[in-house]
Amino acid sequence: MPLLDVRDLSVVFQRKGAKPFTAVDGVNFTVEPGQTVGLVGESGCGKSVTSLAIMGLLPRRGNKVSGEVRFEDTDLLKLRPQELRDRRGRDIGMIFQDPLSSLNPVLPLGLQVAEVLERHQGRTRQAALREARNLLDAVGIPDPTRRLKEFPHQLSGGMRQRALIAIALACKPRLLIADEPTTALDVTIQAQILTLLKQLVEESGTALVMITHDLGVVAGLCDTVNVLYAGKVVERAERHDLFAEPRHPYTHGLLQSVPRLDVDRGGRLHQIRGSVSDNIPWPEGCAFAPRCDRVNDACIGETVPLEPTFRGGALRCTNPVPQEVPA
Amino acid sequence: MSGIGGISTLADHKRRRIEELTARTSEAGGVSLIRDAGRRLLRNPTAMVGAIIILLFLIIAIFAPLVAPHDPVQRFPELTKDLTVDSIPGATAGHPLGSDPLGRDFASRMIYGARQTLFVGVLATFIGLLFGVVLGAIAGAVGGWLDVLIMRLTDVMLALPSLLLAITLVALASRSTQWTVIIAVAVVNVPIFARLLRGSMLAQRESDHVLAARALGVRRRDIVLRHMLPNSLTAVIVQATLTFAVAILDAAALSFLGLGDPDINRAEWGLMLGVDGVRYFEVRPELAYLPALAIIFVALGFTLLGESMREALDPKNRR
Secondary structure (H helix, E strand, O other): OOOEEEEEEEEEEOOOOOOOEEEEEEEEEEEOOOOEEEEEOOOOOOHHHHHHHHHOOOOOOOEEEEEEEEEOOEEHHHOOHHHHHHHEOOOEEEEOOOOOOOOOOOOOHHHHHHHHHHHHHOOOHHHHHHHHHHHHHHOOOOOHHHHOOOOHHHOOHHHHHHHHHHHHHOOOOOEEEEEOOOOOOOHHHHHHHHHHHHHHHHHHOOEEEEEEOOHHHHHHHOOEEEEEEOOEEEEEEEHHHHHHOOOOHHHHHHHHOOOOOOOOOOOOOOOOOOOOOOOOOHHHEOOOHHHOOOOOHHHEOOOOOOEEOOOOOEEOOOOOOOOOOOO | OHHHHHHHHHHHHHHHHHHHHHHHHHHHOOOOHHHHHHHHHHOOHHHHHHHHHHHHHHHHHHOHHHHOOOOOOOEOHHHHOOOOOOOOOOOEOOEOOOEOOOOEEHHHHHHHHHHHHHHHHHHHHHHHHHHHHHHHHHHHHHOHHHHHHHHHHHHHHHHOOHHHHHHHHHHHOOOOOHHHHHHHHHHHHHHHHHHHHHHHHHHHHOOHHHHHHHHOOOOHHHHHHHHHHHHHHHHHHHHHHHHHHHHHHHHHHHHHOOOOOOOOOOOOHHHHHHHHHHHOOOOOOHHHHHHHHHHHHHHHHHHHHHHHHHHHHOHHHOO
């Protein structure tokens, strides 16, 4: 049984005087215990909203969330706010994009790590601070005893993100959601943080949902990848299959757009024409059709269904990139 | 030899410079927002001028019985004997500022006036702060109709000029005492604190670290008290310092208008200015000048410090 089973999750923003906007449109995916699953897509494709909806962190007013988010046996969307609060931080941890603004500027780091331990494990302040020291040590923060008393602005960007990882993993959650955890960091630090994340989830058996627009992150970390476009999953595949043989023209385009050291093409880097806003609503066809190189008549008219592929993935395309026939 | 000596002094100089820098780094480690702001205040001349004025004022107010040469309500025969409507005795031996129109020692009354001003200013500011913070925190944290209700109430109060509102409140009291003045001035400042705090609470509610705290399952009470409120308070602390200046001015204005405590024994700058100062301006202008200057200086001191604190506590100035 999967640890997390997201079924038909939709989020509609309803603002007064504006047309309702479907940010997430019937997303399905599962996460097995200990597995690392990527959610990939460009800005505005619904990645972050999906993660906030899973955590129940979207503002109640103005948003309509439907579908099911099954975590083990419970549908998180049906829980009362109090029950959900008890699970957040204990069963599911989350890491955000900007480590500085995600920490409380007026609280010393130690108290921020201790807070979650006091909250979910009922520890005393003393015991929680002792454990906080060990946690900071475990995520590779040097001189953790001194850091406990320091404030977020006194730490470097990499250290802040390590601290956030320590906080998110403090209660040994079974699932960790990382929403663009390396976007605000320098490239060198990014690599360190990713290595740390990989090591920690492997050691603790925590399942990880990695939300990113960075295909490099996906390549290094994820077992399974879901590619999102305009609020829907357009392709799902094992990491190796996705990189070796992308089937959806969007995925294919994304991979083509990444500069590569081993291929000297001497020309312009591939680009996908248009932008995310150049789409047609899903019920009227494929949202990617206006930007697609392989568009045909079948793309327009009705929603293109997500169909399983023989490799165990899934694809939402009427005219996929052909697979290379093995010679 | 001289060459080697030159190198060694250069090295000394460099070593000293490095030690200086290291000292500064270790100093920078482990400082809180408040201590960091305090350090910046110490380097700011404007803040220091304000702080010195306030310190002087506080010393005089707190140690008034020790500083003042005489009892402020005692009438002195040597002063009353020369007292007429057209002449009030000036400085004499033992009475450095001379007499007030009732033959009391004017210097002592000025000094005790500081005490009265401090008392009214502190209480009015504190009461205003307390109610303002409670209302603002409720409005910002709970939201909904309670927020709307509180904010419309503050709108009504802010729509009236503050002194006019204070006068109205004093007029509502059947008998005016110094407490009616304190409460009127405090009430006038409640909406300012409430608005300010609500604004920063709303900004905090949408902030990333509050979202992060919610993602950790932190209870609502803790989110408000530990994450939202402490991050919203800097603006309110600054405002309290500035309000102190306004409170002193408003209280003095009420006394000047004869709406304060009618007790003629109470040494109060606004009252001294409004009654004796105005009436005997032609005879002894100091009776008006000195209380007026005292009010202005103290208000200036608090304004200077408040403005510098606003700057120092601004997180954008941190490094």
